[in-house]
Amino acid sequence: MNKELYSQFYKTMFKIRTFEKRIEEFSMKGEVPGFVHLYIGEEAIATGVCANLTKNDYIQSTHRGHGHTIAKGAKVDKMMAELFGKRTGYCKGKGGSMHIADFSVGMLGANGIVGGGFTLATGAALAEKIKGTNNVSVVFFGDGASNRGTFHEALNMASVWKLPVVFVCENNEWASTTPYLTTTSVKDISDRAVGYGIPGVIVDGNDVEKVYEESAKAIERARKGEGPSIVEMKTYRIKGHFVGDPEMYRTKDEVKERFELTDPIRRFKEKVLLEGVLSENEINKMEEEIIKEIDDAVKFAMESPFPSEEELFEDLYVD
Amino acid sequence: MNKELYSQFYKTMFKIRTFEKRIEEFSMKGEVPGFVHLYIGEEAIATGVCANLTKNDYIQSTHRGHGHTIAKGAKVDKMMAELFGKRTGYCKGKGGSMHIADFSVGMLGANGIVGGGFTLATGAALAEKIKGTNNVSVVFFGDGASNRGTFHEALNMASVWKLPVVFVCENNEWASTTPYLTTTSVKDISDRAVGYGIPGVIVDGNDVEKVYEESAKAIERARKGEGPSIVEMKTYRIKGHFVGDPEMYRTKDEVKERFELTDPIRRFKEKVLLEGVLSENEINKMEEEIIKEIDDAVKFAMESPFPSEEELFEDLYVD
């Protein structure tokens, strides 16, 4: 086992969890404005997938995008500032949670339009193919998003042209208030790969090692010019759809049970401790550092100024 | 073998062919205005499928819709008049070839938008399900149309709700100037059925008996409330994409060879004669009657008046 890689897994997952918990708190208090969708419980996916990517690779994210952004290498201070609506944020306060992006690390944006990222990621992959690089593009999408027409058009196009794009489904069983099986024609969304003549695999999305290994195969395939794949990560949405969701549609017990069984961070921690890859001490140190980093980010965000009214007209047109 | 059914097959196919040939002639001369897409060579599909339908069932057609319209039971005189742009036509001259419809027989319209019919047919099926009838809805679509996002959204929806709708693919190998394999991720579009957990079958679309039998199964399944199917009819587009198409993208020889091999009318005629289901005489009589019917339709269309300018504002709003 690779200690460095495993440390990275732990750090990234823990950073996402810690970030999200603070954001939840500030969103509840109204200090983080707008709609906020948390990635808690799904950290293993972004972490495992992005560990296979370089800054030259692209990702397209979703409305639930903080985890992807952190995993792709964005800085939590500029993220936090953006979520607080401050001018020091990644998007100068113009984007917010649903439109967070860091182009400098290949994170091409969260998206408030469910299923909006499929075709964009496909286009980024097409660009790399035309340029002749071996960079890849990854699009994260939910079970709900898999029923958008964009899914179909992008997969068909990517398959016919053998584009270097990987379709990572985060099947967390819920689309907002709707259990996915009531609106989705297949239990395993990866089955749809058949219609595009490409591989479709199912992965335990709460096991960061499995996520890493299986996405590595799909990414490698894409890099080699063999075309796209669907990698379906089975997970569960632990939190309400958005911060403030009354969650009338399911019981607290259901959620608790699932979280206890599946929490990817707890599982990973137990495993690495048991197998002696990381020590209790090492883990504590990582956690402390991350907590400090997030605290600093919060401080940065809170102390940063809001944009001034004149900034409204900036960044609209180039010419 | 059922003589009446076979006579009906022959009559319908021959009527479509004859209609199309006359339309081709008038379109070339400029007497039929607008874009015209011919169904020549694909007659067995509409004929075989619609032979399983009643007037209470619905069809959604395409830009290549004359064959579907005739097979569903529309009158050729009102069709002809519509294509000529006359006020006596089905749509009072407002629709034309790409927007021909006969709601009185459940033909809900041709569509100038490729892939526009999938969701409409699904909705008509939903209506019948809510009403509790056992009527079904059939949507015809091309290989090209199968790459529209609407295909995916409609199939998913129809499958989840087990709607009585049948998706009939007319895979004629071409989408306008584009060979379907260069833009479509699967050789057999029926493979996509896997992604919706429904049956997908391949049929020789130039064999009217096979078309009839296989679509009967899918339609029956839909009537019984067991949900949608994809029935893929393999055929070939004999004519240019539209009347006037210079067809620079394929050789005359390719077309000739395919037509000789596949012409559904010639094949069917040889077979029924050989097997003695119909006699040469009977067939001649049918042909004569149909030619007369089409001649009368042409006469009706030509003698009918164009709409007057005041009719422009009619039929826009009800209230």
Next chain:
Amino acid sequence: MREITFAEATLEAMKEEMEKDDTIFIMGEDLARQGGIFGQFKGLPEMFGTERIIDSPISETAIVGAVIGAALAGMRPIADMHFADFMGITMDEIFNQMAKIRYMFGGQTIVPMVIRAPDGLIRSGAAQHSQSIEAWFNGIPGIKVVAPSNPADAKGLLKAAIQSDDPVIFFENKDLYRQSGEVPEDENLIVPIGKAKVVKEGNDVTIVSYSIMMKKALEASEILEKEGYSVEVVDLITLSPFDEETVIESVKKTHRLLIAHEAVKRGGLGGEIAAVIAEKAIDYLDAPIIRVGAKFTPVPFSPTLENAYRPKTIDIVNGIKSMF
């Protein structure tokens, strides 16, 4: 009179109509377990069952397409767009199918359906969840577009939309849902499509507005009345085709016109209204026609920027003062 919220008023409209007519059904996302994202369908699933209050996949194209198809098959369906911002996804179905089917098929069918579209700013909803796009539909023949500004109109107008044999887009501002107002207890309350309403009479200037901006229009009129201006306020109610007669009559009386909407000023509905007046009643005008609307940028996220973006009461006040 009793007061109920805008959301409740629309609920009553649907309930009353659905009880009378079982061809009405509703399709949209998150209806069954949540009663709609703003609670505007609450209770209906229990009342009418999930066969008539249908939770759809995230397939906006199929939602509108299926609703059109169902209308062709004799139903009178309602589609919920969740956010009006998602209508781009289904624009082809709206403008190439829904709007044209009756006409291009020569009147063979009716297309009786309603699209409910929650629009407008919501605290930091940002670029893709805050828009007002009603102007797009103004140039599309075959559609009717309405936008109530208060609970009573919401109820009467939604009932009229459901009863209409023409397709109707019903824009409802998200910030209006919780606002209360008097609504008569009348099962036959209908607000006719196509008619604007003079909600306040005045002589010096006409404000034409609709939906959420009506509040600011009325606020502005109060401020201005105190300063001695007599302000007439017209609630457009039907946005397309709009009631030219009522607007023209008002302008002929007041000789001044300001149009206010929350949508971006440029390309907004105000342009159409101004143009109609500049064509048909220019001789009555004593001042420029002023339009008040949002700034020409996507909706920004940060509260300070969102505030700079948003059209305000003071913009109306200043606009009118500049006319004198």
Next chain:
Amino acid sequence: MREITFAEATLEAMKEEMEKDDTIFIMGEDLARQGGIFGQFKGLPEMFGTERIIDSPISETAIVGAVIGAALAGMRPIADMHFADFMGITMDEIFNQMAKIRYMFGGQTIVPMVIRAPDGLIRSGAAQHSQSIEAWFNGIPGIKVVAPSNPADAKGLLKAAIQSDDPVIFFENKDLYRQSGEVPEDENLIVPIGKAKVVKEGNDVTIVSYSIMMKKALEASEILEKEGYSVEVVDLITLSPFDEETVIESVKKTHRLLIAHEAVKRGGLGGEIAAVIAEKAIDYLDAPIIRVGAKFTPVPFSPTLENAYRPKTIDIVNGIKSMF
């Protein structure tokens, strides 16, 4: 000067730009084997290969979406819409992604891409193949919209659009493709985006028009000149954001304004232009602002109806005469 067709002029523009810049590629339906449905891409596949002239599936959403994604990844792509009528399918990509990406991400990226959209009436193309929908985009901040009326402008404007770092929608009227006109043999021919052009000077009335209607505007001006009216004709060229200054200057001189476009009058771009003038230059007006556009119906199929629908030279002539 040599004469070439409008289609050829756009071909030259693409060819010249593609030779200079290998990040440019083109995606659309039926490009590779047919050179585009109107031949406006003919020869390019042979010249640049099918890696840069890409035949796409019938997936308009993916065409525009992929082109946006490619632009984010450093390319300068061009998408062909086949018919502008199909833009409804991809409206979400256009207005929620393409138009907003630069702004909502705080200027982190540029989105340099062009959407070519053949629009307008074509003999009996009927309801879904004949439309002019440029007004939709006027209220969408973040997009530029242009529409040339002749071969020289087509070339210079397409080059400017390709070179622009902002997303540009290039409307090209289908009936213009075969029209010939003088085009200078100049590789650096650029028609700047954002500038209107006074193509004919006059003193009594201003006609503002663009695209195919420019022909009728000029025809009308000739008829009117013979009857003693001095007519100024402005070609808008950039539709959004349009060149207010040039239009205002002209109206200040002539005191009369008629706006003509092939799109449906109601909800058309004419409304915006009229509104700007009614706000900023009303004191200069000596007559109503008249808009000429198509009738408020879907485009009918039959030649007689299509003719009744279509805006005509005589409508411009009569509109102007009514001002005096």
